Amino acid sequence: MNIVGARVDERLVHGQVANLWTPKLQVERIIVLDEVAAKDEIQKSGLRMATPMTTRLSVLPTRVAADHLNNNRYGNQRIFIVAKKPQKFLDLLNLGVSLEMINVGNMSKKEDTTELTKQVNISSEDAEIFKQIATKGVNLIAQVNPSVDARDLMKLIDEKMK
Template identity: 45%
Template sequence: MSIIGVRIDGRLIHGQVANLWTTKLNISRIMVVDDEVAENAIEKSGLKLATPSGVKLSVLPVEKAAANILAGKYDSQRLLIVARRPDRLLRLVQAGVKLEEINVGNMSQTPETRSITKSINVVDADVEAFKELKAQGIRLVSQMVPSDRADDFMNLLNK
């Protein structure tokens, strides 16, 4: 399997993902998995600009991402999957993609969210998606940058 890392980050590609995680994990392709972003030409252009040189970028809806991964399209690459919210990754898993670990990064605060940590904010639907991902045997950690300790995300969520 070519999936080296999986991260939930509301900002998608930004300094932490583009510089720190991509370098630490020696990533050759970043895959943004999000139906809405895949249809938004302006947002895709911004993501292309934020992607480090020498790293390929795919911005795909969940179904297409799952089909490409399962077909072995990225087997020779080191893939970092990034999604804005956990439901995208749950759909990816339900489509047959095997994920071992998900790093829960930044999830922005809105009037509808409640705070889990200073940078992770969730709504009830996110909590349900996290519980389902955990039930699928996926390890959920919270680690903002590679130098931070990886905390068990479900312990944080259940506080």
Template identity: 70%
Template structure:
């Protein structure tokens, strides 16, 4: 597996992912983990339009993504995996895929979220999942884009949720 990045971002493929992270990581393929979008041709079309022309896009369930990754379906391609929520990454890890780190990017604010940073808002369930990911040895860091400093996300989370 040649996973060069994993990012939680509620917008999935958009300006930051397409124009900043993809070139920075020299990703050949973006894998979007989303159980709902897999069956939504309109949303998939929108993601394809946002994906850089030199980059391939796969929209997969966690189970399918794990199968493809564990069976080396992508060969030497440099892979950037993106999902809206941390649960998708926990599911991927529980399917046997190893991830060393996850970039916690934009998670939008709603009536039921708690603000961790200006860009990161979490649900109660997300907090539990972040702790599970940490317990599985995944380093979680907050970095909006490659030009700003990365911060230890769990320290930020613990400071705001105590």
């Protein structure tokens, strides 16, 4: 597997992913983990329009993505995985996919969330999922785009969710 990036971002493929992260990481394929979008041609079409023309896009249910990744379906392509919620990455890890790092880029403010950074707001359930991911040896960072410093997500959770 040649996974060069993994990102939690509620907006999936959009300006930051398409115009900043994709060129920075020299991404050849973006994999969107989303069961609903995988079955919805309109959502897939919108994601395709947001994806750079030089980059391939796969919109897949998590189990299918894990199967493709574990069986090296994409060869040496540089892969960037994006999902709306951290649970998708925990599922991917539990299905045998290896990830070194997950970048948490955008989780919007809701009634039950705590602000970790201006862009990252998480619920207590999200915090538990991130803790489970961290116990699997995955480095978790909060970084909105490549031009700002990455922050240790687990430290932010420890500081702000007492």
